[in-house]
Amino acid sequence: MAIQWFPGHMHLTRQAILARVKDGIDVVIELLDARAPGSSANPLIASLTQGRAALKVLNKQDLADAARTEAWLAHYNSQPDTRAIGLDASMSAPAQRLITACRELKPNRNGLDKPMRVLICGIPNVGKSTLINTLTGKRAAKTGDEPGITKTEQRIALAHDFYLYDTPGMLWPKILVEQSGFHLAATGAVGRNAIEEEVVAEVLIGRLRRDYPGALETRYKLQAGDTAAMNDAEMLAAIGRKRGAVLSGGRINLQKAAEIVLHEFRAGLLGRITLELPEEHLALTAAAEEAEAALQAARLEKKRSRRGRSSRDAQPDDERENDGDNEGESGGDGGDA
Numbered sequence: 001m002a003i004q005w006f007p008g009h010m011h012l013t014r015q016a017i018l019a020r021v022k023d024g025i026d027v028v029i030e031l032l033d034a035r036a037p038g039s040s041a042n043p044l045i046a047s048l049t050q051g052r053a054a055l056k057v058l059n060k061q062d063l064a065d066a067a068r069t070e071a072w073l074a075h076y077n078s079q080p081d082t083r084a085i086g087l088d089a090s091m092s093a094p095a096q097r098l099i100t101a102c103r104e105l106k107p108n109r110n111g112l113d114k115p116m117r118v119l120i121c122g123i124p125n126v127g128k129s130t131l132i133n134t135l136t137g138k139r140a141a142k143t144g145d146e147p148g149i150t151k152t153e154q155r156i157a158l159a160h161d162f163y164l165y166d167t168p169g170m171l172w173p174k175i176l177v178e179q180s181g182f183h184l185a186a187t188g189a190v191g192r193n194a195i196e197e198e199v200v201a202e203v204l205i206g207r208l209r210r211d212y213p214g215a216l217e218t219r220y221k222l223q224a225g226d227t228a229a230m231n232d233a234e235m236l237a238a239i240g241r242k243r244g245a246v247l248s249g250g251r252i253n254l255q256k257a258a259e260i261v262l263h264e265f266r267a268g269l270l271g272r273i274t275l276e277l278p279e280e281h282l283a284l285t286a287a288a289e290e291a292e293a294a295l296q297a298a299r300l301e302k303k304r305s306r307r308g309r310s311s312r313d314a315q316p317d318d319e320r321e322n323d324g325d326n327e328g329e330s331g332g333d334g335g336d337a
Contacts, residue, residue: 013170017048020119020165026109027102029055029164031122031131033187034064034086035274037072038281039180040123040189044172049119053105054082055098059127061086068274075278081105087131095135095158102162115161123189124169132156132166176288183275188266201258202232204265207275209235215271219264236261 021028028049033040037058056076061069069086076084083101087094102118103109109116122128136156154166171189175181184190185200208215209232217224220239227235240246240257247253264270 013168014044014048017045017119017121017167021049021052025049025052025117025119025165026106027053027055027116027118029057029098029102029118029120031057031059031120031126031128033123033126033189034058034061034069035187036183036276038276038278039177039183040126040187042123042170042172044170045121055101055105056082056084057098058084058086059131060088062088063268063272065272065274068277071278094131098135099158099162111161115163117163117165119165119167121167122169123171123184125188126169128166128169135164176292177284179284186262186265186275197258197262198236198254201261202236204261205235206232208270208273212271212273219270
């Protein structure tokens with residue numbers, strides 16, 4: 001199951017980001033989900049803001065695996081003209097950390113004559129609105145646990161010479177890496193109407209069983225000996241049974257079980273978890289891009305072949321007959337020789 005979600009307002013956000021960059025932006029802050037720092041990095045934002053200094057903020061770090069967060073910070077800090085920091089949107093005084101990091105990237109931008117102009121963007125439901133409210137000390141942005149809350153751009157002054165431009169959350173039109181789609185769905189970045197929660201929960205269970213063995217057994221009081229032979233779907237059913245998601249006749253309400261697993265993962269009740277590592281994500285991305293390039297090349301060749309056939313079919317009948325006569329004459333001459 002491929003997960004894709006790009007509603008109409010995201011197209012408008014893309015246009016707004018491009019316009020803002022053209023007007024003049026010094027630093028682009030991209031808020032990432034620390035539980036999936038690669039999957040939540042929007043390649044469309046990277047394309048639209050190319051050439052601008054970048055600050056990658058791994059938000060919700062309090063929900064993520066601390067060791068894996070360090071690996072991701074090192075990965076992003078190794079990139080040119082880029083800084084990366086970890087953040088919890090609810091922590092006190094995060095504004096100064098952002099301001100300091102931006103000024104390190106652009107030390108020449110200060111004072112009223114050269115104010116710092118910063119664009120903050122990210123995927124839906126990454127905690128941007130919560131962060132902005134923390135930065136300003138007031139309810140400057142609407143918040144919610146569903147993606148797509150912010151719909152319009154805002155300008156916020158964090159200092160007398162530091163302006164922050166907020167944009168709505170945005171995904172990209174085609175998620176090439178299937179695993180990234182599931183990670184985005186698991187963290188809540190994709191609207192519920194675009195996913196099958198049972199499937200997403202099963203994929204999440206598989207990832208947790210691989211990388212955090214015992215976490216599910218501990219949370220849901222399951223016996224490791226009983227779960228060892230279960231597949232991921234059976235594990236979801238076992239969790240549903242433990243939590244009382246049982247229908248008439250003893251059938252398990254798998255939808256309810258999936259909602260329980262996804263909610264408790266997002267709330268951090270399963271522990272501090274990061275779903276991916278840099279090297280794994282980079283390898284999957286490279287493979288997906290190679291496959292996409294091959295697919296596009298095949299489609300282009302197919303179009304060219306169709307155009308060639310259409311061009312031949314469009315020839316007048318007498319021209320096609322003449323072509324055939326010429327071929328016949330050539331073949332006859334060859335035979336006589």
